[in-house]
Amino acid sequence: MTAGPEPLGDAARAALHRELSDLRAERADVAATLGDADEPGDRADRADELQRATEAERLDARIEEIEGRLREGSAAAPPSTGTVGVGSTVSVRFGDGTESTVHLGELADADDPSLVTVASPLGRALLGHAAGDSVAYATPLGRTTAVVLSVGAPGGGS
Incomplete structure (x- = not known):
């Protein structure tokens, strides 16, 4: 790719916003299932809790990645008419x-x-x-x- 941040086209920006909205909703659902670590439970309960915590971490990482790409795309200049870039x-x-x-x-x-x-x-x-x-x-x-x-x-x- 070219050096520096790449601009985002309208369609790409809209798709990223839709994905971000979906991820945030999914993250809220996962967070609601995470229980109190002090609650008693068997190994299966603890394993399930760990799996949900891992899923929450994955969602957080993707949310952060998309937010960063949206910030980067907003800060980038539009592609030059002289050289090929995203959006050209x-x-x-x-x-x-x-x-x-x-x-x-x-x-x-x-x-x-x-x-x-x-x-x-x-x-x-x-x-x-x-x-x-x-x-x-x-x-x-x-x-x-x-x-x-x-x-x-x-x-x-x-």
């Missing part, structure tokens, strides 16, 4: 001569057929490149190339 709209010419315009995003979205995630081979290859650059990346059929034709700002097209 990029026109590319593939090795077979076909051309396409794709949008780079952080999270997959089934409703956006032009979305390429930055975790995908093409997305990783495009990050940080500018118009005129050639990139190589792996596909299921082997390595291929693409040329960056243009880079546009988020939502602005190419």
